[in-house]
Amino acid sequence: MSQKDIPVLKPDTPVILEMNRISKTFGAVTALVDVSIKLHQGEVLALVGDNGAGKSTLIKILSGFHHPDSGTIVYQGKEVHFRSPRDARAQGIETVYQDLALINDLSIYHNMFIGREYHKRVLGLKLLDNRKMRDLAQTYLNSLGIQIPSVNSTVDLLSGGQRQSVAVARSIYSSPTVLVLDEPLAALGVREGAHVLGLIQNLRRQRSVSIILIVHNYNQVFEVCDRINFLHSGEIALDASTSDTSEEQLIRIVKSGLGRQAIAAAAAEVEASTGSTSTNRL
Ligand SMILES: Nc1ncnc2c1ncn2[C@@H]1O[C@H](COP(=O)(O)OP(=O)(O)O)[C@@H](O)[C@H]1O
Ligand SMILES: [Mg+2]
Numbered sequence: 001m002s003q004k005d006i007p008v009l010k011p012d013t014p015v016i017l018e019m020n021r022i023s024k025t026f027g028a029v030t031a032l033v034d035v036s037i038k039l040h041q042g043e044v045l046a047l048v049g050d051n052g053a054g055k056s057t058l059i060k061i062l063s064g065f066h067h068p069d070s071g072t073i074v075y076q077g078k079e080v081h082f083r084s085p086r087d088a089r090a091q092g093i094e095t096v097y098q099d100l101a102l103i104n105d106l107s108i109y110h111n112m113f114i115g116r117e118y119h120k121r122v123l124g125l126k127l128l129d130n131r132k133m134r135d136l137a138q139t140y141l142n143s144l145g146i147q148i149p150s151v152n153s154t155v156d157l158l159s160g161g162q163r164q165s166v167a168v169a170r171s172i173y174s175s176p177t178v179l180v181l182d183e184p185l186a187a188l189g190v191r192e193g194a195h196v197l198g199l200i201q202n203l204r205r206q207r208s209v210s211i212i213l214i215v216h217n218y219n220q221v222f223e224v225c226d227r228i229n230f231l232h233s234g235e236i237a238l239d240a241s242t243s244d245t246s247e248e249q250l251i252r253i254v255k256s257g258l259g260r261q262a263i264a265a266a267a268a269e270v271e272a273s274t275g276s277t278s279t280n281r282l
Pocket of ligand 2: 098
């Protein structure tokens with residue numbers, strides 16, 4: 001799973017999604033201030049930052065779950081206003097939320113097909129085609145190397161890691177244009193985490209899906225991301241490409257993350273040492 005076998009994105013790769021100057025408050029809490037991000041076609045963008053930095057809020061705005069107080073979203077060249085997650089999903093933006101959206105007392109295969117169930121007609125009646133969904137789910141999860149006892153099990157019998165893997169598999173299965181994963185590694189052990197990262201790396205190799213990956217601790221994911229945006233106190237404090245920044249430099253910047261000045265100083269240091277623009281690339 002080396003970074004080296006995947007060519008870097010060409011500089012002229014088109015932008016598929018832009019969130020411009022998004023602000024959001026919840027009562028007295030300011031969650032986001034003028035946050036702008038850009039996602040290129042086929043890119044894997046990591047969104048990092050401390051707890052409460054506003055990461056989930058930003059992607060919930062993208063997925064139509066929250067509405068911004070101000071700011072715009074431009075998707076595939078057009079300004080969009082997603083009214084609901086269903087709306088965003090219908091346009092190819094698939095999100096796996098941190099608080100997973102699997103239904104505990106439904107089977108794994110039913111969960112795989114929520115909102116896009118297969119039906120069959122029996123004596124003129126429209127019935128769920130359970131056999132088809134069961135077979136497709138089994139084949140698909142096998143093909144991704146996801147190990148679960150049986151697709152007939154209800155989700156509440158799965159470990160946190162298995163649930164997370166099923167949720168990620170489900171989102172990939174829908175062939176999204178933009179895939180957003182909010183802390184997909186949080187509940188996972190080392191091996192399970194590596195497996196999910198492997199799935200993301202495969203998608204990245206194909207460059208057909210554009211991915212926003214929210215990670216709490218990005219050590220593990222440096223290899224699967226093209227770019228890292230660091231969100232600090234509701235603002236993007238750093239936008240750095242992983243190909244011209246070392247993991248150590250980024251760790252230093254994030255660790256210095258107690259105040260914008262410290263971040264700006266550390267970012268300037270990176271710029272000076274790489275000779276490239278790692279901030280304000282937006
Ligand atoms: N629905 C909500 N109502 C009130 N405050 C919220 C809500 N969602 C998030 N917040 C607040 O917004 C800030 C950013 O939260 P969040 O986006 O969840 O951060 P992160 O995902 O980076 O940990 C936090 O202070 C959080 O408490
Ligand atoms: Mg969050």
